[in-house]
Amino acid sequence: MTADQIKDNFDKIRLDIANAEKASGRKSGSVILCAVSKFHPAQSVLAAMDAGHFLFGENRVQEAFSKFTEINKMRPGKAQLHIIGSLQLNKVKKSVEIASCIQSVDREDLLKEIEKHASKLNKIMDVFLEIHTGEDSKSGYKDESELMSSLQNLSSGLYPHIRATGLMTMAPFCDDEKIVRKSFSSLRELREKVNKSFPNLPIKELSMGMSGDYKIAIEEGSTMVRIGTALFGEREYNKPNDGN
Numbered sequence: 001m002t003a004d005q006i007k008d009n010f011d012k013i014r015l016d017i018a019n020a021e022k023a024s025g026r027k028s029g030s031v032i033l034c035a036v037s038k039f040h041p042a043q044s045v046l047a048a049m050d051a052g053h054f055l056f057g058e059n060r061v062q063e064a065f066s067k068f069t070e071i072n073k074m075r076p077g078k079a080q081l082h083i084i085g086s087l088q089l090n091k092v093k094k095s096v097e098i099a100s101c102i103q104s105v106d107r108e109d110l111l112k113e114i115e116k117h118a119s120k121l122n123k124i125m126d127v128f129l130e131i132h133t134g135e136d137s138k139s140g141y142k143d144e145s146e147l148m149s150s151l152q153n154l155s156s157g158l159y160p161h162i163r164a165t166g167l168m169t170m171a172p173f174c175d176d177e178k179i180v181r182k183s184f185s186s187l188r189e190l191r192e193k194v195n196k197s198f199p200n201l202p203i204k205e206l207s208m209g210m211s212g213d214y215k216i217a218i219e220e221g222s223t224m225v226r227i228g229t230a231l232f233g234e235r236e237y238n239k240p241n242d243g244n
C-alpha cells in the first residue's frame, strides 16, 4: 500500500470514528485510535506518522521490537507502541523495553514478570487486563476469581511499576451483531464493577473494536479501537513466524 493510500485510509477512519462518536452521543475525541501495524513494514508505520498518527499496536513482540527499534532511530521519541497479542513470559522483557502499554495481560504470572523488568528499567508500564468475553476467543482472563485476585494485588500496591489503566477484549468473529454487541457491553459492565470494587485503580480505557466491528464497539462505549486492515490493507501471513 502506498503512503498516499495509507493517509487516505487514516482520513476515512478518523471521520468514521468521529461520526460513530456523534451517532452514539459520545463526546468528540473520546475514542482513541490504535493503528495495528502487525505484518506491515516500517514504511507503512512511517507513512502513518507522516499522516499525523503516533499510536501503534503490534501482537508479535519480536517483529515489533525490530520494527520499532528502527523507527525510533529514524524518528526518536515519536511513536508509541502497545503490545496487543498474547504474550509468553520470555517475551515480557523486550515488551517492557519497547512498549508503553501491554494490553494483553491475562494472567498473574505476566504481572509478576512485567513488574520485574519494569522495576529494573525504572519504568512505569501501563497494562490493560484482557478479558474473555466471547465463546470462541482463546485469550483473556477466563476465570473471574483469578481476575479478581490480580485486581486485588494491583490495588494493594504489590506491583509499584505497573499502572492498570484499562480493560481489553476481542469480540467473537461472527456475523451475529447481537453476540458481538454482548461481548462489548459485558466489558463495559465489568469496568463499572471493577471501578466500584477497586476505586484506587485508574482503569478507564475500554480497548475494544477492530476493522470489522469498531462502530458497534463505539456504540457500546469503547474508548480505544484497534484497527489494522482498514488502515494498512490485508496482511500477508506467508512470512515465517518468528514467534510471539
Ligand SMILES: *Cc1c(COP(=O)(O)O)cnc(C)c1O
Pocket (backbone or CB within 6 Å): 036, 038, 059, 084, 085, 170, 210, 211, 212, 226, 227, 228, 229, 230
Ligand atoms: C490484528 C489485531 C487487531 C486488528 O485487526 P483488524 O481486523 O485488522 O483491524 C486488533 N486487535 C488485536 C488483538 C489483533 O491481534
